[in-house]
Amino acid sequence: MxxxxxxxxxxxxxxxxxxxxxxxxxxxxxxxxxxxxxxxxxxxxxxxxxxxxxxxxxxxxxxxxxxxxxxxxxxxxxxxxxxxGLVAFASVRTVAEHHLAEVDRIVRGYFEARDDMEPVTRQELADRMRDGLVTVIDVRPPDEFALGHVPGAINVPLGDLPARLSEFGKDREVVAYCRGPWCVMSFEAVAALRSHGYAARRLADGMPEWRAAGMPVEVAA
Amino acid sequence: MxxxxxxxxxxxxxxxxxxxxxxxxxxxxxxxxxxxxxxxxxxxxxxxxxxxxxxxxxxxxxxxxxxxxxxxxxxxxxxxxxxxGLVAFASVRTVAEHHLAEVDRIVRGYFEARDDMEPVTRQELADRMRDGLVTVIDVRPPDEFALGHVPGAINVPLGDLPARLSEFGKDREVVAYCRGPWCVMSFEAVAALRSHGYAARRLADGMPEWRAAGMPVEVAA
DNA sequence: ACATCATTCAATATAATCATTGAATGACAG
DNA sequence: CTGTCATTCAATGATTATATTGAATGATGT
Missing domain, CATH: 1.10.10.10 (Winged helix-like DNA-binding domain superfamily/Winged helix DNA-binding domain)
Structure with a gap:
């Protein structure tokens, strides 16, 4: 022993x-x-x-x-x-992103070209929202949206997206976000929007990171 | 399946x-x-x-x-x-330090009073070394010391410490460091020094962190 | 070619983790 | 007190991780 x-x-x-x-x-x-x-x-x-x-x-x-x-x-x-705990999760994720080829392969599965998957940064999104240039959609379920979301974002749960495509203009870029940097719902939303001819990108990370960065958060009444 | x-x-x-x-x-x-x-x-x-x-x-x-x-x-x-990888390790360690009572218990085992275990920060050590106020000892084995150490530090492998106590003055504080924030060799060195009446403290972290912070590193010739 | 040495591989037994099931607990409503 | 519901516990088999052993690999030097 x-x-x-x-x-x-x-x-x-x-x-x-x-x-x-x-x-x-x-x-x-x-x-x-x-x-x-x-x-x-x-x-x-x-x-x-x-x-x-x-x-x-x-x-x-x-x-x-x-x-x-x-x-x-x-x-x-x-x-x-x-x-x-989130910090630890994030740092583990960083290792996987940078050094595991399989992660790259999975993410690439959602997009045709490599530059298509370039995400929008928090600051970039804040700037472009201020200028009224983008439509921001929150693809999480309504209960999570209610607990806090990006001010001005529309809640479009992933399942509802196909039926609600007409809400978006093809001249305005749509930015989708969900639970975190690798929450696949935003990947799927972007892929779906693009396949219907919309200009769409993902936010680089999700709600918890937005909140942790001190950005404004809107809570349902 | x-x-x-x-x-x-x-x-x-x-x-x-x-x-x-x-x-x-x-x-x-x-x-x-x-x-x-x-x-x-x-x-x-x-x-x-x-x-x-x-x-x-x-x-x-x-x-x-x-x-x-x-x-x-x-x-x-x-x-x-x-x-x-080190960042991920560090963030895991942070969770354990803050939320696992057992970690506290183990560390406390080395010291009598809680305030005795307050470590020296990197900047504090750099300042006090510049003013010539402290003796810095690197308690790692010689081969690791040779690959890079704090400039001006003396290499005193933990095993040699008892025999070399006379090298230090009881009027100067001794600061010990080793491989990282929780490398127990520095804990043991400090405990040993104190039991012989020396004023001793640990550096809050070790060599890799010192290097990563951009502090000067001395390499054996 | 041969011997040597550091490392890896393969096989084994042991131990830990995991998912699943059904029973136990603890809180609430009637 | 009884019934209901959310959660936890305990027991089980199945899977996976781990340590150990000895053989295989790959590089070096003679």
Missing amino acids: SIRNPKQKLYEQFAIVAKALGHPQRLELIEHLAQGPRSVEALAMKLGLPIANVSQHLQTLRRAGLVSAERDGKFVNYRLVDDS | SIRNPKQKLYEQFAIVAKALGHPQRLELIEHLAQGPRSVEALAMKLGLPIANVSQHLQTLRRAGLVSAERDGKFVNYRLVDDS
């Missing part, structure tokens, strides 16, 4: 955090919780997973200090304890 | 990176590689692990895009591909 010295014990603690981030569905849970607090059931619905399974993943995240739980009547609401 | 959509595929890629960070000994490997490139054997020696085991861990890190390998004669030298 190996004696574990303090160094190893410390590293084991760090590894607990990294391990908690090391499962695709826990990452998805973090992304959803970044939109706002949610009950176990709500999260299970969003991910399309059994409740017991989600409950266990949430407890793994809690043991890693990433989320906290608070009981509210029959429900238990989970939330991110602070931004540090 | 589940069909994996692009969203899930993306998250699986991110999870590969996080999973690679999710093992204590792989984190230790990263910390060592942050000092400079190393062969498999050299790393195995430093960690005290079988070579085949280290080789496999390194390949996990390579598949995650964190390290790269280059053959040099009989040896294969591994190195961090860039700083992004």
